[in-house]
Amino acid sequence: MADYRMHLLVCGGTGCKSSESEQIRDNLLAEVERYGLNDEVQVVMTGCFGFCGKGPIVKVLPDNTFYVLVKPEDAATIVEEHVVMGRKVNDLLYLDPESDEPISDSKQMDFHKKQVRIALRNCGVINPENIDEYIARDGYAALATCLSEKSPQQVINEIKLSGQRGRGGGGFPTGLKWEITSKSQADQKYVVCNADEGDPGAFMDRSILEGDPHSVIEAMAICGYCTGSTKGLVYIRAEYPLAIQRLKTAIHQAREYGLLGDVIFGTTFSFDITLRYGAGAFVCGEETALIHSMEGLRGEPTFKPPFPSESGYLGKPTTVNNVETLASIPVIINKGAAFFNSIGTEKSKGTKVFALAGKINNVGLIEVPMGTTLREVIFDIGGGIKGGKKFKSVQTGGPSGGCLTNSFLDTPIDYDNLIAAGSMMGSGGMIVMDEDDCMVSIAKFYLEFTLDESCGKCTPCRIGNKRLYEILDKITKGLGTEEDLTRLRSLCNVIKDTSLCGLGQTSPNPILSTLDNFYDEYLAHVRDHKCPAGQCKSLVKYSIDNEKCTGCTLCFRNCPVGAITGEKRSPHFIDNAICIKCGVCYDKCKFDAVSVS
Amino acid sequence: MNKIKSFDDLKQLREGLQAKIKQRNSGSNPESIVRIKVAMSTCGIASGAKEIMNFLTDELEQQSIEAVVTQTGCMGYCYAEPTIEVSLPGKEPIVFGDVDTFRAAEIIEKYIIHNELVDGILPVNYRTIDN
Known part of the structure; x- marks a missing residue:
């Protein structure tokens, strides 16, 4: 058995690989071999360190030395100095950006890690179906502290002091919401957890419910104590069967321990939770529509005020909080408001979970302090754009948000900055787009979603969005005019101003933000009838270059509609009347003979 | 399952569980x-x-x-x-x-x-x- 005394970990994330980390690994291996240390030192390739800006990275175990910006020729130095002589290579160490001092032990670098997990603290750590593992990690201690040591108003003050704002997207201060419900007079009040996660590409809430259901249950009970509610309801979409099952198991276990039910922790406080299933309508994430859906009515929003905190479920005061908001509550109580408040920006405190998706290397679930820049999220944590393509845009806030460009990459992410930039925080979906994405098509995609999900109650949303969609469709087919762009913008503004609920008030955002940030692309569609990204099928034309085509018949054999003709070993042709512009010929051609125009 | 009736009950349970986990993770324990x-x-x-x-x-x-x-x-x-x-x-x-x-x-x-x-x-x- 090899008993390695030292391990050299070379980052094999996509970013580092493209900066020759494989060559670094090979050189290290060769050097180790040269010194005859094969039995003592092992060289391995790892996944992404989330520090791509400083890559390639080599980490040495067991002393945790962290070398950055390593070049293949540095391998000799690392082995000679560090492995053989036991001296760290100072030139390759990470410099503390504040003191400019090299940091030799990566444990001290924790402060520089981009991610901080608060809402996700137990996800991937505990077994979600075992309440004991949650308790071992301070589970239910926050509820116990509140019940035995604090008055409801003290807890509310703590939450207010923490500066936490609703993570569902609106960003309403959580403590204030609780206070309003607590001051409303009624014989019965309710706590509702909004688990109707509907943004395309978002899966933060599902992951929390599947990975740490007890944190949500505990927070709902705390909210019940603060607001004077004895009943909790989780509104969850039926498409999340695993989350539902784990939540049910967790509720059952909490009841067994007496953490839900009557006389919790020997006090007079009683609280219990039931589940309500949603059929997956996007509009039911809006709190008044959600409440109507729970009441058995159509999932349609109503005008606010009255706010649910005054008159909600069955006309009683109701606090509606998002899953992620709730999951952070126990931490605020256990660690104190000051801890939470110390993270983030002036007006947005704490951390935010994002579901990173799209054309990005490290698709994943991440949690970063508010104020982290989009560049750090996309290029450091996300590992940059897939296939080395160029970054074009990032969409935040789902169908209610907008598409941001290059110029916003260094904007610190928080509620107010994103709104100022023409997008919004939303629930935390973040979809990254590269140079191959057509922004008009993207706007059309979101409009199609809104169109499907509009409940139809108010005219601007029901009919206005349909008209918007038709104009966009016309533009992507090459039939649009410049007047259409003007009409598009003015209709967007009317819908924004006159719709009843958040869905309609925000549905034009993807169009407005792309009009602002990618006006040239719209112009190319309506003026030149061209799609710069080559995505709008009606506007592209495939052709085969006579000079380059070798007549290998590969395109002919792969064309699904038989639009390609030609003899073996002589140039082929595409019949554009038959071509469906699927692009298979373009992808398959080995000689670069197929071109798109 | 015993009911948890007070904060002290919870603390006691938590300490027991944490001790178990610590024991489980320490290499010195032969049962690890x-x-x-x-x-x-x-x-x-x-x-x-x-x-x-x-x-x-x-x-x-x-x-x-x-x-x-x-x-x-x-x-x-x-x-x-x-x-x-x-x-x-x-x-x-x-x-x-x-x-x-x-x-x-x-x-x-x-x-x-x-x-x-x-x-x-x-x-x-x-x-x-x-x-």
Whole structure:
């Protein structure tokens, strides 16, 4: 058995690989071999360190030395100095950006890690179906502290002091919401957890419910104590069967321990939770529509005020909080408001979970302090754009948000900055787009979603969005005019101003933000009838270059509609009347003979 | 299950549980064993985490390696599902990504039995709020 005394970990994330980390690994291996240390030192390739800006990275175990910006020729130095002589290579160490001092032990670098997990603290750590593992990690201690040591108003003050704002997207201060419900007079009040996660590409809430259901249950009970509610309801979409099952198991276990039910922790406080299933309508994430859906009515929003905190479920005061908001509550109580408040920006405190998706290397679930820049999220944590393509845009806030460009990459992410930039925080979906994405098509995609999900109650949303969609469709087919762009913008503004609920008030955002940030692309569609990204099928034309085509018949054999003709070993042709512009010929051609125009 | 009737009850239970976990993780304890967590949220399961969990359980039993295999939630590394975390007694836990049955067998053979690392370790890229 090899008993390695030292391990050299070379980052094999996509970013580092493209900066020759494989060559670094090979050189290290060769050097180790040269010194005859094969039995003592092992060289391995790892996944992404989330520090791509400083890559390639080599980490040495067991002393945790962290070398950055390593070049293949540095391998000799690392082995000679560090492995053989036991001296760290100072030139390759990470410099503390504040003191400019090299940091030799990566444990001290924790402060520089981009991610901080608060809402996700137990996800991937505990077994979600075992309440004991949650308790071992301070589970239910926050509820116990509140019940035995604090008055409801003290807890509310703590939450207010923490500066936490609703993570569902609106960003309403959580403590204030609780206070309003607590001051409303009624014989019965309710706590509702909004688990109707509907943004395309978002899966933060599902992951929390599947990975740490007890944190949500505990927070709902705390909210019940603060607001004077004895009943909790989780509104969850039926498409999340695993989350539902784990939540049910967790509720059952909490009841067994007496953490839900009557006389919790020997006090007079009683609280219990039931589940309500949603059929997956996007509009039911809006709190008044959600409440109507729970009441058995159509999932349609109503005008606010009255706010649910005054008159909600069955006309009683109701606090509606998002899953992620709730999951952070126990931490605020256990660690104190000051801890939470110390993270983030002036007006947005704490951390935010994002579901990173799209054309990005490290698709994943991440949690970063508010104020982290989009560049750090996309290029450091996300590992940059897939296939080395160029970054074009990032969409935040789902169908209610907008598409941001290059110029916003260094904007610190928080509620107010994103709104100022023409997008919004939303629930935390973040979809990254590269140079191959057509922004008009993207706007059309979101409009199609809104169109499907509009409940139809108010005219601007029901009919206005349909008209918007038709104009966009016309533009992507090459039939649009410049007047259409003007009409598009003015209709967007009317819908924004006159719709009843958040869905309609925000549905034009993807169009407005792309009009602002990618006006040239719209112009190319309506003026030149061209799609710069080559995505709008009606506007592209495939052709085969006579000079380059070798007549290998590969395109002919792969064309699904038989639009390609030609003899073996002589140039082929595409019949554009038959071509469906699927692009298979373009992808398959080995000689670069197929071109798109 | 005994009801938890007060904060003190909870603290007592918590201390007992924490002591158990500490004992489990310390290498000095002769009873300490290999612990494996498999990320099993919907996405992990869709990528084959269930098969990996079954494979690990069967394989470890067949090779008479004493180990506990449990499920956990999403670790956040969607691009590398299925992911597993292996804790050897007295060692820091290590996360492996893109685990198929071939890699799972390799992890048992190389890391668990022979204490060698294998390619594809996922470094912890976040701060926790513990302590």
